[in-house]
Amino acid sequence: MIKNSEKLTEARAIPKQFKHDNNKLLLGGLSLTNIELLLGSTPYYAYDKQIITEKVASLKAALPSDITLHYAIKANPYQPIVNLLAQQVSGFDVASKKEMLLALQTGMPANNISFAGPGKTIADISAAIIAGVTLHVESPTEISRVANTAQQLSLRANIAIRVNPEFELKHSGMKMSGGAKPFGIDEEALPELIPQLPFEHINLRGFHIYSGSQNLNADAILSTQQQTLSLATKLITLAQQYNPTKIDYINMGGGLGIPYFKNEKPLDIEYLGNQLTTILKSFKSKFADVEVILELGRYLVGDAGIYVTKVIDKKVSRGTSYLVCDGGLHHHLANSGNFGQVIRKNYPVAIGNKLAGDEREQVSIVGPLCTPLDILADKVTLPTATIDDYVVVFQSGAYGASASPKDFLSQPELKEVLL
Known part of the structure; x- marks a missing residue:
């Protein structure tokens, strides 16, 4: 009989979206052993398509109908996941030429793909212009490069201006705006820049105002989005005086987080959606035809994935029990604490x-690498494990395999599967 994992009072760390049978975790209806047999070995990432689908559906139901949902591929570029989300979201945001090609191969219209990042090469820019993807330009120099490349190709480039606003998203895990940043063009520079844009070579489609990520404070998100729409109102009004074509969209970024650590609570999406409806009314009354995009990555896929590694040794060192596993930070850098955490x-x-x-028993769980940084879990109390048991790291669907140094110390290849 399959039970909800919340009924396992001794395993409260297990996120409620996962199921189990006879005290063993299931994903996509399969046991960890059967997934290992399917893939051939551990370690592996396994992602649950039902959890992703349900997450997108519940978010769409809570958000205002005026908001369009896009997926930021950088969160997890695993092709089957991108293919799945191509059927469920309205667009993609990419951060490289490789991601752009991946997005195009899903059948997503180029008009619904945006390309962000502060270091685009001429090759990146040329490919985006040829494909018809919208470049989110991040500096005056990049605008010049885009215009010159478009002229050389005898094409018009689609662009949106990424803005570095004066405000920031408070309580966010990673701040992307406010102060000096490598991302976007400072808000105060735009009144002088916009009238001088090379409109003969570009189509100015919109503005991208992204202030931060991994935020679990709904009120902080709402405050920032209210400021975002206020700034967007000023920028669209200014751009319309010079732009020969209309502004199509405003990309408000994302920022919606998922809980990782003890005492963190999921976002109240119903509350967030209701308040966004109110905030959007004023903006849409002025710009009814301007699309409002919410661009999310981690929120859509982060809690749908697990990282699974196997215990290959067990030892005690001066009173501390260690589980030594065949996987570690080279596959899951974020979990090791070396990808943005100040205190692990x-x-x-x-x-x-x-x-x-x-x-x-209380154990510390480590990987196979010759570094003290290779930590999977430190001093956690778990059911007593033995060699060949599976260690599972939850909340691993985003910034996992692709964000980790997989070739570090030349360990065996990692497997991934969407079930």
Whole structure:
């Protein structure tokens, strides 16, 4: 009988979206052992398509109908996930030429793909112009490069201006605006810049105002989005005086986070959606035809994935029990604490084939690498594990495999699967 994991009182770290049978974790209806047999070995990432689909559906139901949902591929560029989301969102944001080609191969219209990032090469710019993708330009120099490249190709380039606003998203895990930033053009520079844009070579489609990521404070997000729409109102009004074509969209970025650590609570999406409806009314009354885009990555896929590694040794060193696994930071840098954490905290972890048990112990879980940084979990109390048991790291669907140094110390290849 399959039970909801919340009923396992001894495994409260297990996110409620996952199921289990006979004290063993299931994903996509399969046990961890069967997934290992399917793939051939551990370590692996496994992603649950049903969890992703349900997450997108619940978000769409909560958000105002005036908001269009895009997926930021950088969160997880695994092709099957991108293909799945191509059927569920209205557009993609990409951060490289490789991601752009991946997005185009899903059948997503080029008009619904944006290309952001502060270091685009001429090759990136040329490819985007040829494909018809919209470049989110990040500096005056980049605008000149885009215009010159478009002229050489005898094409018009689609652009949107990425703005570095004066405000920032408070309580965010990573701030992307306010102060000096490599991202976007400073808000105060735009009144002089916009009238001088090379409109003969570009189509100015909109503005991208992205202030921060991984935020669990709904009121902070709402405050920032209100400021975003106020700034967008000023910029669109200014641009319309000079732009020969209309402004198509405003990309408000994302910022919606997922809980990783103890005492963190999920965002109240119903509350967020209701308040956004109110905030949008004034903006849409002025710009009814301007599309409002919410661009999300981690929020859509982060809690749908697990990282699974196997215990290959167990030892005690001066009173500390260690589980040594065949996977580690080279596959999951964020979980090791070396991808943005100031003070390392444990992701939710479990012994995947022993979700609960009478015998429990405190252990530190480490990987196979010759570095003390290779930590999967530090001093966690779990059911007593033995060699060949599975260690599962939850909340691993975003910034996992693609954000990790997979070739570090030349360890065996990592597997991924969408079930």
